[in-house]
Amino acid sequence: MSTGRDETALARGLDELDAIRRRVVNVVGHALRTPLTTMVGMATALRETDDDATRATLVEGLARNAARVERLLDDLLLAAGVGTAMPAGDPRPVPVFETFETEWSALANPTDLRLRGPELTVLARAGAFERIANAVLDNASKYGRGPVVVTASATPRGVHIEVESEGDVPTDEEIENAFELFYRGEHAVMATPGLGIGLPVARELARAEGGEVALERRGTAIVVTVELPA
Amino acid sequence: MIASRNGHHPIRVVIADDEADVRLLLRIQLELEGFVIAGEASDGQEAVDACRDSQPDVVVLDLLMPGVNGFEAIPMLRRQHPDVAIVAYTAVAGDFVRKEMERLHIPLLLKSGNVAPLATKIRELAD
Numbered sequence: 001m002s003t004g005r006d007e008t009a010l011a012r013g014l015d016e017l018d019a020i021r022r023r024v025v026n027v028v029g030h031a032l033r034t035p036l037t038t039m040v041g042m043a044t045a046l047r048e049t050d051d052d053a054t055r056a057t058l059v060e061g062l063a064r065n066a067a068r069v070e071r072l073l074d075d076l077l078l079a080a081g082v083g084t085a086m087p088a089g090d091p092r093p094v095p096v097f098e099t100f101e102t103e104w105s106a107l108a109n110p111t112d113l114r115l116r117g118p119e120l121t122v123l124a125r126a127g128a129f130e131r132i133a134n135a136v137l138d139n140a141s142k143y144g145r146g147p148v149v150v151t152a153s154a155t156p157r158g159v160h161i162e163v164e165s166e167g168d169v170p171t172d173e174e175i176e177n178a179f180e181l182f183y184r185g186e187h188a189v190m191a192t193p194g195l196g197i198g199l200p201v202a203r204e205l206a207r208a209e210g211g212e213v214a215l216e217r218r219g220t221a222i223v224v225t226v227e228l229p230a
Numbered sequence: 231m232i233a234s235r236n237g238h239h240p241i242r243v244v245i246a247d248d249e250a251d252v253r254l255l256l257r258i259q260l261e262l263e264g265f266v267i268a269g270e271a272s273d274g275q276e277a278v279d280a281c282r283d284s285q286p287d288v289v290v291l292d293l294l295m296p297g298v299n300g301f302e303a304i305p306m307l308r309r310q311h312p313d314v315a316i317v318a319y320t321a322v323a324g325d326f327v328r329k330e331m332e333r334l335h336i337p338l339l340l341k342s343g344n345v346a347p348l349a350t351k352i353r354e355l356a357d
Contacts, residue, residue: 040343044343141296
């Protein structure tokens, strides 16, 4: 027999589920729509231009945006706990700065990346560190202003990496929820389209490799730290 | 080339979007349509600066951008560049965005692979 309290709890639960559903549909629609419409536009423009240089630019753009959609879908599957999206195979050494530079140049709007410290290697399975680097750099480029500074140092357990940017300093609530799936803070919502899965996925991947990802405020800077074995 | 409202020069457009590939695509598509891309901007402040430097007829303005976003840029553009027409160009628009653009009398278009609606709107505004 249900009581008034049960019904109230059920109604609240349904409201919360509905809110999550709306949030997921909104962020997924938003984050996927831009690369997909860009691809449609590029394919159409490819048919309409005879200029070889323009055609080459469009083909490169198509490949770049297709890769972006593929990664978004991988991240969504990983966030949903679908095991096939997890990197497989044995861990191998991956150069930290070289990976950060490659992932930085693949972002939608790369600006100024500064690398500090020695070139070190981490141990991770194929694709894991690349996706972690991509997620934390994407986060820094979207919500920070000015240069993004990456510092790497050796620790007894492996490598400690800090990704620092100046920007809208996150509130306590934003820091507390930054690793919640589909959470997007007030700054994020007004700044740029996104899924709200970058940092949760980065943490999931790092933990699977025996490491950790965390977020902190340092003065007026936002710092994401990545620990991984070496 | 397409003449602007005064009929003496081609229609000049500033593209403001934080996504480099969106800017790249719009430049190619709008140039194929005969417009002149007078400048590009990756946030609202750069859009205001680009309007100052290149004096376009129309600015195509993304709303969600890091730094100064499109919503914040609109009053700055209206104050500093009242002759520049604005088209809001966004990936997703909920009720709030639609009502806000309606209130401000700013045409709103959803990002699409088909540039024709945007090109038509730019021509209307430049007439």
